[in-house]
Amino acid sequence: MQHEGEPMQSRHAEPVYTAQVPFNVANVSRCLCPGCPVQSDSSCVAEKNDHFEMALKQNPLNPEELPAAYCSSGVARCKDLDGDRTCICGSCPVFSEYYLASGEPAGYFCQYGATR
Numbered sequence: 562m563q564h565e566g567e568p569m570q571s572r573h574a575e576p577v578y579t580a581q582v583p584f585n586v587a588n589v590s591r592c593l594c595p596g597c598p599v600q601s602d603s604s605c606v607a608e609k610n611d612h613f614e615m616a617l618k619q620n621p622l623n624p625e626e627l628p629a630a631y632c633s634s635g636v637a638r639c640k641d642l643d644g645d646r647t648c649i650c651g652s653c654p655v656f657s658e659y660y661l662a663s664g665e666p667a668g669y670f671c672q673y674g675a676t677r
């Protein structure tokens with residue numbers, strides 16, 4: 562009699578890369594968006610930043626309240642950002658950890674949406 566349900570062995574020796582970035586405390590805390598010139602003059606962002614630490618304690622995190630980690634959460638909810646200024650995602654540890662330079666878009670996630 563044959564045995565059924567034996568675990569299948571993966572044929573992939575290399576881990577499969579996925580560009581998706583979790584919207585979690587670790588990533589939001591390391592995100593450089595709070596210091597980015599693109600949103601530094603946004604009154605909408607400034608208002609949300611007043612409650613940033615409190616919002617970071619919520620579980621689950623609410624992207625509506627945290628103007629950060631747009632590579633995960635997508636286009637900014639605040640609409641008064643200045644997309645003509647320079648995105649600083651390239652210096653972010655989250656950007657390098659998730660190889661976001663290989664994804665699309667490769668920056669300005671607050672303008673063009675999450676990495677994919």
Ligand code: SF4
Nearest residue numbers: 592593631632650653
């Ligand atoms: S890559 Fe950009 S959007 Fe993503 S966490 Fe870093 S600074 Fe924020």
Ligand code: SF4
Nearest residue numbers: 594597648649670671
């Ligand atoms: S996604 Fe890039 S451009 Fe947008 S706020 Fe973050 S660092 Fe700045």
